[in-house]
Amino acid sequence: xxxxxxxxxxxxxxxxxxxxxxxxxxxTIRDGALHLLLIQRAxxxxxxxWALPGGFVRPDxxxxxxxxxxxxxxxxxxxxxxxxxxxxxxxxxxxPDRDPRMRIVSVAHLAFAPDLPEPQAGSDASAAQWLPxxxxxxxxxxxxxxxxxxxxLERARSKLEYTPLATRFVGxxxxxxxxxxxxxxxxxxxxxxGNFHRKVLSVPGLVExxxxxxxxxxxxxxxxxxxxxxxxARLLHPALLRPGREExxx
Amino acid sequence: xxxxxxxxxxxxxxxxxxxxxxxxxxxTIRDGALHLLLIQRAxxxxxxxWALPGGFVRPDxxxxxxxxxxxxxxxxxxxxxxxxxxxxxxxxxxxPDRDPRMRIVSVAHLAFAPDLPEPQAGSDASAAQWLPxxxxxxxxxxxxxxxxxxxxLERARSKLEYTPLATRFVGxxxxxxxxxxxxxxxxxxxxxxGNFHRKVLSVPGLVExxxxxxxxxxxxxxxxxxxxxxxxARLLHPALLRPGREExxx
DNA sequence: GCAATAGTGTCTTTAAGACACTATGAG
DNA sequence: CTCATAGTGTCTTAAAGACACTATTGC
Numbered sequence: 001x002x003x004x005x006x007x008x009x010x011x012x013x014x015x016x017x018x019x020x021x022x023x024x025x026x027x028t029i030r031d032g033a034l035h036l037l038l039i040q041r042a043x044x045x046x047x048x049x050w051a052l053p054g055g056f057v058r059p060d061x062x063x064x065x066x067x068x069x070x071x072x073x074x075x076x077x078x079x080x081x082x083x084x085x086x087x088x089x090x091x092x093x094x095x096p097d098r099d100p101r102m103r104i105v106s107v108a109h110l111a112f113a114p115d116l117p118e119p120q121a122g123s124d125a126s127a128a129q130w131l132p133x134x135x136x137x138x139x140x141x142x143x144x145x146x147x148x149x150x151x152x153l154e155r156a157r158s159k160l161e162y163t164p165l166a167t168r169f170v171g172x173x174x175x176x177x178x179x180x181x182x183x184x185x186x187x188x189x190x191x192x193x194g195n196f197h198r199k200v201l202s203v204p205g206l207v208e209x210x211x212x213x214x215x216x217x218x219x220x221x222x223x224x225x226x227x228x229x230x231x232x233a234r235l236l237h238p239a240l241l242r243p244g245r246e247e248x249x250x
Numbered sequence: 251x252x253x254x255x256x257x258x259x260x261x262x263x264x265x266x267x268x269x270x271x272x273x274x275x276x277x278t279i280r281d282g283a284l285h286l287l288l289i290q291r292a293x294x295x296x297x298x299x300w301a302l303p304g305g306f307v308r309p310d311x312x313x314x315x316x317x318x319x320x321x322x323x324x325x326x327x328x329x330x331x332x333x334x335x336x337x338x339x340x341x342x343x344x345x346p347d348r349d350p351r352m353r354i355v356s357v358a359h360l361a362f363a364p365d366l367p368e369p370q371a372g373s374d375a376s377a378a379q380w381l382p383x384x385x386x387x388x389x390x391x392x393x394x395x396x397x398x399x400x401x402x403l404e405r406a407r408s409k410l411e412y413t414p415l416a417t418r419f420v421g422x423x424x425x426x427x428x429x430x431x432x433x434x435x436x437x438x439x440x441x442x443x444g445n446f447h448r449k450v451l452s453v454p455g456l457v458e459x460x461x462x463x464x465x466x467x468x469x470x471x472x473x474x475x476x477x478x479x480x481x482x483a484r485l486l487h488p489a490l491l492r493p494g495r496e497e498x499x500x
Numbered sequence: 501g502c503a504a505t506a507g508t509g510t511c512t513t514t515a516a517g518a519c520a521c522t523a524t525g526a527g
Numbered sequence: 528c529t530c531a532t533a534g535t536g537t538c539t540t541a542a543a544g545a546c547a548c549t550a551t552t553g554c
Binding site: 175176177193194197198217218219220221222223224225226 | 502503504505506507508509
């Protein structure tokens, strides 16, 4: 059999043996901890297992649109709440045996959201919940979703450094301390409040002042904090680098 | 229904017919200029048009393996030469009408190679060539490949900053000046030789000395240069940042 | 008053960049 | 010899981090 004949025999136009799905690594911050959105699968394979929200891409549907739709469908979130969620493509996963049904290539997406209400499980799921990322180690996920989550978390941690991503995790108006809490939560390190404050204000376009302050001081006292909104920068320069990365470099 | 029964009753044809391809943005440096590998399509659609090397992913073939195979097939390069080419996934492109034949999702990959010989066109291509990136503006590419190339170039420029990617464009042993030429070529800026030299040696794990020097001085004179090989760093810290990025931040 | 926090001042250390300079080798 | 280049020295500036301190609020 010649190479050309071989290629013909497996022509995907005649035998669509591959399916394309999207999976969504949705992250938010609740109660001062980073949370990941998981659904409990209502159907095989991996029935009853926890997994990332996702599903098949529809004909004539863009990849990003499919991610948004699946996120909305499987969580019951929509409208204004969906508008404040930021989506971006993460990577594609296509190991031949990653799904027992058939060959499936999944285009994983990342979603970053400010604090959202508890999700309502959609049709494909028997449950949906925000799980603290710290509790992930004790929960097995379906398919290769643990790998996808790990990649997504590393991408999120990295993007905090050189993009204004952190502002996606807070409300439209926020204090510097709230922004610092995002960094501390996602990176898992405490940061120096004074130096962080000065740094955030010194990066052009990261935040802009609203001229307002919080109505009250903090719960345990302290002065009212100035309120800011996200600035117009798309890249941070100079970046906010994670402290103590020298060891992870090799 | 048990999980096993479900899998047996599962019919892949119930799911929408989407095909998955890989496309490869292969970059190398020839004659001091950044070059991109293009093939001339031998079959419709876009017959006769220049395009990225790529093709359908085979059953039971990993995405990265498909990219490597397509690169090898459509260029006639293989063996030891292929070993020195570094592949990584770039992003996936799945706009519904990006291919006139049917719904095709393409998982684009980046390939970085030291200077390779002129490619030999494979079965799907009537020609293959390394095209200087500077000449891209005057050549229309098939499908959405211009967008993919733009994304790939930006990714390459960015990865030079914080990874040892530049060492993939030179031979196993190289001088600091050769490494600097890579940065200058990919970024399109001249760099200060003295400062670059010191910086490269100061970043832990970027290069390690071979103890050797070049056999002769440069073509126009000058001392022999010390030879280095790639170090063991996977991330550069502190990074080698592109000069003058303040303007592109917004 | 006391504790906690917002925000600023200042100093040290590190890194980046400008510039000068020496040494080496091809022609 | 001349000229281009490898490699180093030194100074300036920018940025990161440590630490101290004041001011403002809740309790």
